[in-house]
Amino acid sequence: MDADDEVQQPKQKRNKQRVLLLSSRGVTHRMRHLMNDLETLLPHVKKDSKLDSKSQLHLLPEIADLNNCNNTLYFEARRHEDLYMWAAKTPNGPSIKLHVQNVHTMDELKMTGNCLKGSRGILSFDKAFDETEWGKLTKEVFTHIFGVPPLARKAKPFIDHVLTFSILDNKIWFRNFQILEKDPLQPNGPPQTSLVEIGPRFVLTPIRIFEGAFGGATVYSNPEFVTPASARSLVRQNKGDRYRQRKD
């Protein structure tokens, strides 16, 4: 990947990734906690302060460059309730825009797993990613962003959790599980792998894939995506229709 590596032949090639993580203004507490969770799970993430303007996304590649990052994960909040995630390779693209729904953070008490801070997680993708061209590209970008490189400064040497990405209903579902290798009830019995969920969980709906970083030609757009605002207005409209019918 680097020119240096070719000069020193015996030196191993390395996967070098750093991710800039930042949000727009107007994120709610839940969105902020989700970002904090991602920051604790991914030791190669550099968090930056909120981006001031939603219309100037072209600044992001520059900020990433200043922080020596070659990936950017940008969370954009709209109307204080909708959350969009941009997963981009900077500076040359591509970038994927996704709609984030059903967010549950690690702070919730239902998920009892725990793992080392900064341990490298296994990335698990289901087969549906390999069936479409956009799925393959998404898998590649997510491997760069969510896969912790072995030389990440704060990475721990053991593996104790799995990040799963599954495509179901044209959406990408994210889960994070702890790997338990011993049965807590029989500590001396045969090793039996089991999993406990750590969190966070969220569902991503792909909207568009752009050729460049935060811009450029659209190479994929999801025809089934309905903006959350229009979905809400449809619900309201139906409610109004029901009232009108009752009145007549």
Add this chain to the structure above:
Amino acid sequence: EDVVPTQRVEIDNEVALRRIRETIQLDPSLPWTETLAVSCPQTIEVDVDDDLNRELAFYKQALHAANTARTLAASHSLPFTRPSDYFAEMVKSDAHMERLRSRLLDERAGIKKSE
């Protein structure tokens, strides 16, 4: 009058998508230990609204990944299991885990009481 507009243009430029993927792709000669990515051989086909079976499907996918990764790690001689005397900061703090435990105990006590 109020028909939902469904005639949206779908863009799916497979040629461009493939070209982009090839430009950003990691070197295929990199060993598996650099990315730790595992593909599951199955697609998930469950009813989306059936919470229990859906989560079970995700669990199975993760379990498959964990088992594959352990054998792969053994063949790459990458340390996998954390030794029991290795202590380090965890993702969730001790205080948080304590709250979890007390909640579990409370729930168990509640169930016992109702019996």
